[in-house]
Amino acid sequence: MADGAGKKDVGVSKRTNWVTDLVEWYDANRRKLPWRSRPRPYAVWVSEIMLQQTQVDTMLPYYRRFMKRFPSLRSLAAADVHDVLSLWQGLGYYARARNLHRASQLVVEQHGGRMPRDPAVLRKLPGIGEYTVAAILSISFEIPLPVVDGNVARVTARLWAIHDDVGRPATRKAIADRLTGPIQTVSPGTFNQAMMELGALICRPRDPSCGVCPLMKHCAAKRQKRVGDYPVKKKRKAVPQYDVVVGVIHRRGRILLARRPASGMLGGLWEFPGGKIGSEDATAYPDTLCEKILSETGVEVKVGERLCTIDHTYSHFKIRLHAFLCRAQAGRARPLASDEVRWVPPRELDAFAMSTVGKKIVAAYDR
DNA sequence: AAAGCGGGGTG
DNA sequence: CACCCAGCTTT
Numbered sequence: 001m002a003d004g005a006g007k008k009d010v011g012v013s014k015r016t017n018w019v020t021d022l023v024e025w026y027d028a029n030r031r032k033l034p035w036r037s038r039p040r041p042y043a044v045w046v047s048e049i050m051l052q053q054t055q056v057d058t059m060l061p062y063y064r065r066f067m068k069r070f071p072s073l074r075s076l077a078a079a080d081v082h083d084v085l086s087l088w089q090g091l092g093y094y095a096r097a098r099n100l101h102r103a104s105q106l107v108v109e110q111h112g113g114r115m116p117r118d119p120a121v122l123r124k125l126p127g128i129g130e131y132t133v134a135a136i137l138s139i140s141f142e143i144p145l146p147v148v149d150g151n152v153a154r155v156t157a158r159l160w161a162i163h164d165d166v167g168r169p170a171t172r173k174a175i176a177d178r179l180t181g182p183i184q185t186v187s188p189g190t191f192n193q194a195m196m197e198l199g200a201l202i203c204r205p206r207d208p209s210c211g212v213c214p215l216m217k218h219c220a221a222k223r224q225k226r227v228g229d230y231p232v233k234k235k236r237k238a239v240p241q242y243d244v245v246v247g248v249i250h251r252r253g254r255i256l257l258a259r260r261p262a263s264g265m266l267g268g269l270w271e272f273p274g275g276k277i278g279s280e281d282a283t284a285y286p287d288t289l290c291e292k293i294l295s296e297t298g299v300e301v302k303v304g305e306r307l308c309t310i311d312h313t314y315s316h317f318k319i320r321l322h323a324f325l326c327r328a329q330a331g332r333a334r335p336l337a338s339d340e341v342r343w344v345p346p347r348e349l350d351a352f353a354m355s356t357v358g359k360k361i362v363a364a365y366d367r
Numbered sequence: 368a369a370a371g372c373g374g375g376g377t378g
Numbered sequence: 379c380a381c382c383c384a385g386c387t388t389t
Contacts, residue, residue: 052374058386092385095375129375150373167373169379205371206389236370265384315373315384356385 018159018218019182019191025214026194029201031056034063039189041115041140042073048135049100049127053093056200062091074113077104085268085353092356094266099127117141130172139189146179147192148172151199157231158203161220166231239313244321245289246274248365249301251328254345257352258297258338268339270352272323272361273297285322293326296337301326308364312357323361 030036033056035043046066050059066087070076076084081101088097103125107113115136116122122133134145146152153166156175164171183191202209210222221227249256249272257270273293280288286303293301307323333341344352349362 049374053372053384053386055372055387093374093383095384099375127375131374150371153373233371238369313385315386316382 017185018215019185021214021218022194022198023186023190026190026197030193030197031201034060034067036193039140041136042076043067044136044140045115045132046100048132049096050091052096052132054091059091062087073104073107073115076101077108077113081268082353086351089269089353090356090359094269094355096127098262098268102126103128115140117143119143119145135192138183138192142188144180144183144188146176146183147196148176148179149196149199151196151203152179152192154205154231155195155199155203155215158208158221158227159215159219161224161226161230163230163232165234167233239315239317241318241320242276243279244274244276244319245285245292246272246321246323246361247289247293247301247303247326248272248307248323248361249293249299249326249328251343254343255349256297256299256328256333257342257344257349258335259340259342261339266355268353269358270354271358273299273341274323276319282322286324289324289326294331297331297341298334298336299331300329302329308361310357310360310364312360319357321357321361323364 033047035047047059047063050063050066069087070079070084079101081098084097084101085094088094091097106125107115111121117137119133119137122128122136123130128136131147131149134147137143138145138147148156153172153175156162156178157166160178162171162175164174166172166175179191179195198213198215202213203215208227210216210219210227213219213222216222219227221230247256256273258273259270260266260268262268273296274289275292275296277285277288277292290301290303293299304325304327307325310321310323312319312321333343335341346365349365354362
């Protein structure tokens with residue numbers, strides 16, 4: 001009798017469930033984040049959209065401001081998209097804001113303002129894909145759908161020494177499949193957040209803290225001393241560089257801004273007129289800029305001194321941007337290559353939603 | 368300068 | 379499925 005009980009105890013302590021170890025670690029080590037206290041679907045949604053391609057520390061101040069201004073799904077749906085973009089200004093990936101705003105309106109129109117609990121229905125909303133469906137439904141409704149973000153892919157690839165490229169959809173699917181069993185043995189919201197938290201705090205891309213990892217004794221990569229070999233991913237290719245010229249165009253104490261088309265890159269944001277140029281000599285920039293401004297806004301300008309040069313990296317290319325002070329000579333401004341053009345008093349520039357580059361030009365102008 | 372994060376949309 | 383899109387942080 002005593003023998004049998006002893007055997008059982010040994011068995012349990014030697015091979016504890018990795019999910020139990022993970023969740024215990026999470027309960028003791030998780031960060032306190034605003035949407036974690038009592039997860040409402042709307043708060044989880046906003047946080048997950050902001051967290052795409054953006055780290056927690058970067059998005060946190062944006063999140064607080066956003067939730068203060070739009071505390072409910074209905075308040076967001078009722079807002080002007082320009083106000084939503086203004087709050088997103090500087091966070092990047094502006095399509096996320098446009099999609100979130102549009103999707104909130106669809107939830108009000110089609111679902112009475114309540115978040116759908118059906119994965120297939122949720123998935124149809126703009127900006128909501130496989131990952132976001134699983135995140136919202138698991139965290140706010142405890143529905144057992146595993147999320148597979150970069151953190152989870154990395155943790156899982158190491159845990160089971162998965163040698164497939166984690167960037168491929170098939171690998172992501174395989175990882176989700178392997179987590180479908182485990183997630184049903186505990187709170188799904190806790191499981192998913194614990195996996196992501198472990199990836200963010202312990203199982204980091206470089207220099208992971210294996211020594212304090214709750215999954216150390218379960219980890220195949222660690223056992224093989226090959227943690228650095230996982231996850232396997234394809235190298236990203238080099239990005240091209242372009243030169244860009246723009247004009248800060250004055251007329252009667254005002255400055256000309258153009259609003260980019262609503263869809264596409266930096267859609268709906270305001271910018272200084274100008275654009276990408278070829279590899280011509282720098283001495284030709286003023287003439288090129290003059291032509292560009294004329295063809296895009298119908299305004300004839302005299303190009304003056306260079307205001308600033310800004311290097312900026314986007315995800316798929318880099319730019320070296322040269323901003324020139326210009327003076328309008330003739331012509332009425334028309335939105336020939338944009339959705340809208342407007343002459344703006346310099347003091348009001350801050351009220352127009354711009355990308356980080358736009359704000360840098362404004363900052364250089366203010367100096 | 369290079370690498371890492373890395374979901375969604377499109378074709 | 380492959381490929382394109384979109385910025386900022388860390389090293």
